[in-house]
Amino acid sequence: MEFATFADRAAAIDAEPADLEIVAHVRDLLENANDDLEIVARFVQGRVFPAWRSRTLDIGPTTCYEAIARAAGTNVSATDVEDRLAEIGEIGEVAAGYDFGGQQGLGAFTEGGASDPLTVREVFETLSDLAAADGSGSHDTKVDLLFGLFNRCESAEARYLARLVLSEMRIGVGEGAVRDAISEAFDVPGERVERALQVSNDYGQVARVARDDGLEGLDAMDLEVGRPVQAMLAQAGTVTDALEEWDEAAVEWKYDGARIQLHYDPENGADVATTRVFSRNMEDVTDALPEVVEFAEATLTEPTILDGEVVAVDDDGAPLPFQEVLKRFRRKHDVAKAREDIEVRPVFFDCLHADGDDLLEEPLTTRHDRLEALLADDQTQDPETVDGLSLCWRTDDPERIESIDAEALEARHEGIMLKDPESTYSPGRRGKHWRKRKPDVETLDCLITGAEWGEGRRATFLGTFELSVRDGDTLETVGKVATGITDEKLDDLTDLLEPYIVAEDGQDVDLEPEIVLEVGYEEIQTSPTYSSGYALRFPRFQGVRHDKDPADADSLERLERLRA
Numbered sequence: 001m002e003f004a005t006f007a008d009r010a011a012a013i014d015a016e017p018a019d020l021e022i023v024a025h026v027r028d029l030l031e032n033a034n035d036d037l038e039i040v041a042r043f044v045q046g047r048v049f050p051a052w053r054s055r056t057l058d059i060g061p062t063t064c065y066e067a068i069a070r071a072a073g074t075n076v077s078a079t080d081v082e083d084r085l086a087e088i089g090e091i092g093e094v095a096a097g098y099d100f101g102g103q104q105g106l107g108a109f110t111e112g113g114a115s116d117p118l119t120v121r122e123v124f125e126t127l128s129d130l131a132a133a134d135g136s137g138s139h140d141t142k143v144d145l146l147f148g149l150f151n152r153c154e155s156a157e158a159r160y161l162a163r164l165v166l167s168e169m170r171i172g173v174g175e176g177a178v179r180d181a182i183s184e185a186f187d188v189p190g191e192r193v194e195r196a197l198q199v200s201n202d203y204g205q206v207a208r209v210a211r212d213d214g215l216e217g218l219d220a221m222d223l224e225v226g227r228p229v230q231a232m233l234a235q236a237g238t239v240t241d242a243l244e245e246w247d248e249a250a251v252e253w254k255y256d257g258a259r260i261q262l263h264y265d266p267e268n269g270a271d272v273a274t275t276r277v278f279s280r281n282m283e284d285v286t287d288a289l290p291e292v293v294e295f296a297e298a299t300l301t302e303p304t305i306l307d308g309e310v311v312a313v314d315d316d317g318a319p320l321p322f323q324e325v326l327k328r329f330r331r332k333h334d335v336a337k338a339r340e341d342i343e344v345r346p347v348f349f350d351c352l353h354a355d356g357d358d359l360l361e362e363p364l365t366t367r368h369d370r371l372e373a374l375l376a377d378d379q380t381q382d383p384e385t386v387d388g389l390s391l392c393w394r395t396d397d398p399e400r401i402e403s404i405d406a407e408a409l410e411a412r413h414e415g416i417m418l419k420d421p422e423s424t425y426s427p428g429r430r431g432k433h434w435r436k437r438k439p440d441v442e443t444l445d446c447l448i449t450g451a452e453w454g455e456g457r458r459a460t461f462l463g464t465f466e467l468s469v470r471d472g473d474t475l476e477t478v479g480k481v482a483t484g485i486t487d488e489k490l491d492d493l494t495d496l497l498e499p500y501i502v503a504e505d506g507q508d509v510d511l512e513p514e515i516v517l518e519v520g521y522e523e524i525q526t527s528p529t530y531s532s533g534y535a536l537r538f539p540r541f542q543g544v545r546h547d548k549d550p551a552d553a554d555s556l557e558r559l560e561r562l563r564a
């Protein structure tokens, strides 16, 4: 296909507001793309390569400005191009405004010669060469290659070439439009196209398979170890919603790190194991995370795709905040040193492929069982001791979920994830089968009116704090906040509260209402258990309000207003 034909169609799409018409244009493009179908299916979305290799073009805008300037003539500089861009605001418009001479131009770097029209294949091949250019002198090579393309462009071609090169196509063709266009052009159901896209992330390949092999070909497209899949995402939600919708919930700790997808192939066709690690946006981050590669090589023996999180840890293995992991990604040119400063560890919560089996359609529980089997030394190993395994508890008991949440916070994780145990893995979807427990929107400032001495290691700490709100001159209880508090904080709280102990009965102590505690919660429910008639559901420790006097604690009236 001539690049001019593509550019004319892109211009028509650009001017078209109606979705249905856009799909019709894309369908026509695909139907007429012949041998260039894969390229056209990607170009129309503004991609040169499959979605998961989108970043490999790797050129800065100045490379493009220099190429445009050179093609525009001796009296134009890269700074002039940049100035026009600042004025006009869109690189396609800037490129289209220069007279490059089109097919009559010099064509200096093309094999086809000056008079041949530029084709989409030539554009693709030149951009592939450009992406492969590396090392010293690569900047000049890239400018030369781009100049060779611009130099053969007419105005419309230049517009869409510039946009393509700088990943600014923006003609309104989304993933859904390409899916529908493939479906219409090659007469295959949209949802099967969608599934093939989910496993491959390559619109070009899916379009070709749909055309050449039809539905059978599409359905035969599988996950491939080494090619990333879009990550399944979570919605915010409450424990109450989760338990209402599912018979029971799968509860996992929510790790505060960065999402990773691990692809391990023990042979890779050449007796060499290959490990690739991809980020949530499918960027290859293998080089930045040698610990993950080492983990895979030490643990896995069969072709595997795992979904998980990489977490920064301190010298004791306790998790550090997410920002610390980011530092590791930022220091990718200095990995050995960065690794000495910040250690990371992978934790896996899902298994998408194991030893030839694609598991996307399997329920979460089956996938988690496969995960555990892969990571455990043998089938008798206690899951709690399996390195790199995120535990998954199944329960319909809110109290149990509360204690898992408290344990997660205590272990310095972000909180919990609630998942539908029966759900399949939907790549790229933010569905309701995965819920991240909503952060508390409101907090209450309660008085601590009682506590319990701990047990074992915590025998010298006060914990399980009884919470009360004011009701005129009296105090009414609303719940208890248990753990979710580090030993260090418990130690401080014990020091703070001990002077206010007024009575002790076994482990239970009554306290003078002097200390105000800020607590988050999920819901306020009516309850016969506490004297206020209400109970805070899933209360969470937020901190001591040293700045507040007992008289400043929240009232029963506020609690009732919050509940309304």
Ligand SMILES: Nc1ncnc2c1ncn2[C@@H]1O[C@H](COP(=O)(O)OP(=O)(O)OP(=O)(O)O)[C@@H](O)[C@H]1O
Binding pocket: 231, 233, 234, 252, 253, 254, 255, 256, 257, 258, 259, 309, 349, 390, 417, 436
């Ligand atoms: N057990 C777990 N299961 C699934 N995801 C987890 C788990 N532990 C940590 N996560 C992380 O939590 C993320 C989902 O939570 P959250 O939505 O807060 O992430 P985000 O990237 O900040 O926001 P968003 O996904 O809304 O863009 C996942 O993408 C994953 O990185």
